[in-house]
Amino acid sequence: MNAQLNSFVVADPKKCIGCRACEIACAVAHYDKEIKTVGCLDRPLISRLYLVKTAEVTMPVQCHHCENAPCVKSCTAKCIEYQDNKILIDEERCIGCKSCILACPFGAIELIISPCEIEKKNLLSMNTGGKENSSQAVVASKCDLCTRRSQGPACVEVCSQQALRYVDFYTERKRRQSEAAQAIGAFVESFRGQEG
Amino acid sequence: MAKRMREFIRIDPELCSGCQRCHTVCPVDAIEGEPGEPQKICGDACVMCGQCVQICSAYDAFFEKDADWRVQKLRERNMPDGTNEPLFAAHYRGNFLAVKEILMHKNKFTMVQCAPAIRVALAEEFGMPLGSLVPGKMAAALRRLGFDRIYDTNFAADLTIMEEGSELIKRLTEGGTLPMFTSCCPAWVKFIEDKYPELVGHLSSCKSPQQMAGAIFKTYGAGLDGVAGENIYSVAIMPCTCKSFEAGRQEMKASGYQDVDAVLTTRELGYLIKEAGIDFAGLPEEEFDKPLGIYSGAGNIFGVTGGVMEAAIRSAYEMVSGKPLDSINVTSVRGEIGVRRTIIDAGEFQLKTVVVSGLKNVLSLLETVKQGNAEFDFMEVMTCPSGCISGGGQPKMLLPLDVPDAYHNRRNSLYRHDEELTYRQSHENPEIKTVYEQFLGEPLGHQSHKLLHTSYKASS
Numbered sequence: 001m002n003a004q005l006n007s008f009v010v011a012d013p014k015k016c017i018g019c020r021a022c023e024i025a026c027a028v029a030h031y032d033k034e035i036k037t038v039g040c041l042d043r044p045l046i047s048r049l050y051l052v053k054t055a056e057v058t059m060p061v062q063c064h065h066c067e068n069a070p071c072v073k074s075c076t077a078k079c080i081e082y083q084d085n086k087i088l089i090d091e092e093r094c095i096g097c098k099s100c101i102l103a104c105p106f107g108a109i110e111l112i113i114s115p116c117e118i119e120k121k122n123l124l125s126m127n128t129g130g131k132e133n134s135s136q137a138v139v140a141s142k143c144d145l146c147t148r149r150s151q152g153p154a155c156v157e158v159c160s161q162q163a164l165r166y167v168d169f170y171t172e173r174k175r176r177q178s179e180a181a182q183a184i185g186a187f188v189e190s191f192r193g194q195e196g
Numbered sequence: 197m198a199k200r201m202r203e204f205i206r207i208d209p210e211l212c213s214g215c216q217r218c219h220t221v222c223p224v225d226a227i228e229g230e231p232g233e234p235q236k237i238c239g240d241a242c243v244m245c246g247q248c249v250q251i252c253s254a255y256d257a258f259f260e261k262d263a264d265w266r267v268q269k270l271r272e273r274n275m276p277d278g279t280n281e282p283l284f285a286a287h288y289r290g291n292f293l294a295v296k297e298i299l300m301h302k303n304k305f306t307m308v309q310c311a312p313a314i315r316v317a318l319a320e321e322f323g324m325p326l327g328s329l330v331p332g333k334m335a336a337a338l339r340r341l342g343f344d345r346i347y348d349t350n351f352a353a354d355l356t357i358m359e360e361g362s363e364l365i366k367r368l369t370e371g372g373t374l375p376m377f378t379s380c381c382p383a384w385v386k387f388i389e390d391k392y393p394e395l396v397g398h399l400s401s402c403k404s405p406q407q408m409a410g411a412i413f414k415t416y417g418a419g420l421d422g423v424a425g426e427n428i429y430s431v432a433i434m435p436c437t438c439k440s441f442e443a444g445r446q447e448m449k450a451s452g453y454q455d456v457d458a459v460l461t462t463r464e465l466g467y468l469i470k471e472a473g474i475d476f477a478g479l480p481e482e483e484f485d486k487p488l489g490i491y492s493g494a495g496n497i498f499g500v501t502g503g504v505m506e507a508a509i510r511s512a513y514e515m516v517s518g519k520p521l522d523s524i525n526v527t528s529v530r531g532e533i534g535v536r537r538t539i540i541d542a543g544e545f546q547l548k549t550v551v552v553s554g555l556k557n558v559l560s561l562l563e564t565v566k567q568g569n570a571e572f573d574f575m576e577v578m579t580c581p582s583g584c585i586s587g588g589g590q591p592k593m594l595l596p597l598d599v600p601d602a603y604h605n606r607r608n609s610l611y612r613h614d615e616e617l618t619y620r621q622s623h624e625n626p627e628i629k630t631v632y633e634q635f636l637g638e639p640l641g642h643q644s645h646k647l648l649h650t651s652y653k654a655s656s
């Protein structure tokens with residue numbers, strides 16, 4: 001089978017404490033400029049992973065970067081694409097038709113005000129003394145595995161409980177294989193011991 | 197009264213996810229609840245340090261709450277309607293709206309003071325690098341907001357050293373309760389009153405710089421401007437969520453009026469500046485107003501753990517030994533470790549000091565004091581992990597990973613500012629000399645006793 005399966009971030013509900021630090025880190029990583037403090041925010045924090053808290057389970061859900069991605073198939077503007085082992089939305093071409101939101105089995109896609117639109121609005125409000133543009137373009141948005149960050153996904157890095165894991169299938173399979181080899185080796189060893 | 201003030205730090209049950217990260221920073225184990233359930237702050241134990249406010253990351257996610265809900269919560273918290281700040285579960289109720297009104301109506305003569313830690317953190321709220329040193333821009337911003345006098349807490353910190361240094365020497369030479377504890381951290385004072393009532397006599401009788409400034413503004417300061425004390429509205433900008441409690445204490449009316457009318461946190465000053473549309477980063481550097489805005493480097497380092505001790509040593513050493521210090525920088529009392537002991541040799545005197553940051557670290561030392569075998573004469577205690585620069589009212593980092601950098605840079609900036617100032621010792625501050633000559637008389641004198649010292653309540 002193809003070694004190049006898509007990677008994704010997955011949460012361990014046994015470890016997650018529900019603090020939402022991952023959501024904040026995600027929103028900050030996708031903010032249009034570098035910000036450090038809460039007071040610097042000139043628009044709301046918008047995360048691309050979502051904490052779910054029910055009586056049974058607490059964990060964030062996010063895009064699984066599916067191999068046969070339903071969102072890709074559903075997209076009427078053909079702006080959701082496979083790229084470098086990820087599923088990415090080209091927000092510039094998105095028409096906001098919401099088909100992908102209906103198609104995604106994880107609820108991992110949300111409509112947000114387009115980042116390019118926010119830029120324009122900032123310029124506009126500077127010129128019009130704060131009067132807002134009523135027609136705001138909304139676009140689909142979801143986890144992009146922090147393509148722009150050299151350190152990898154921000155959510156994984158920030159989690160104080162190590163509840164989030166970046167699953168890279170090639171390394172993951174290698175790790176499991178070597179664990180399995182060790183376990184089998186030990187078993188065979190002990191089996192041989194019994195045989196005398 | 198005290199009870200109501202304490203509830204200034206709250207956890208919103210609609211937002212708290214029960215992650216209990218706040219339990220890891222609360223110095224008095226005041227937060228209760230089951231994991232995964234909304235937590236509650238036990239008002240009797242809470243010292244209002246605001247560390248829980250700093251660590252909490254459970255917020256009103258954009259897609260979960262509607263605009264009306266948000267506006268109502270913003271009002272409850274006294275935050276500006278237009279802010280984009282998320283609403284976090286652990287929060288404080290500020291005084292932003294009250295101060296905004298006063299500045300708008302201009303029917304009072306307004307005096308403002310800023311704690312040392314504000315000038316190394318405020319700029320962070322405007323996208324400048326963590327720990328940027330901006331005393332001049334801060335003064336300029338306050339002037340543009342319409343404050344009539346831009347005075348400074350650092351002036352009062354110098355005054356504190358004159359009084360507290362003299363008090364220490366008096367206790368050492370004439371007898372008095374030893375070891376002596378510093379009294380500028382209101383959370384620490386509250387903690388002693390509540391948990392170690394038998395030790396209140398160890399606290400210095402000096403008020404904190406905030407309250408000394410308040411008392412001086414409405415008396416001496418009022419006289420300078422020919423305004424009646426009752427027409428002055430006195431605002432303190434603090435890195436601390438407990439200072440509002442301190443300002444509201446019944447006994448803090450030495451001037452005949454409430455000495456400090458309103459306390460804002462660093463973050464709230466940020467709201468005022470933003471609402472007024474001031475381009476903070478583009479402001480020129482301006483001076484504080486004379487005389488109550490003039491300060492020494494010693495007053496300035498009150499904002500970092502070890503700073504009060506160092507400032508006290510810089511003056512007390514000379515008062516006792518009559519000789520100048522070998523080095524103005526008393527680096528032995530600086531540092532990050534929770535408990536730092538030093539021995540200062542001043543002629544025939546040996547002063548054994550200990551500096552504590554983080555309230556949890558003081559517990560074992562207090563036990564030794566109780567048993568009468570404390571091996572020190574003077575102890576500085578700050579509730580927050582690195583002193584006031586890490587206070588609960590300081591800019592809140594979005595990412596916990598940035599917190600160590602913020603503390604490190606703020607602290608370095610405070611020491612750098614100290615080095616660049618003309619006067620490095622509180623007793624050298626010419627305006628301090630003047631206020632004693634013209635108004636106070638001498639340290640520990642009658643007028644000082646009335647305005648600058650206080651007594652403590654042992655809670656039963």
Ligand code: SF4
Nearest residue numbers: 212215216218252254
């Ligand atoms: S107050 Fe904040 S930090 Fe504390 S348990 Fe609730 S969500 Fe977690």
Ligand code: SF4
Nearest residue numbers: 222242243245246248
């Ligand atoms: S304000 Fe400080 S003392 Fe009070 S609950 Fe929060 S961390 Fe604990």
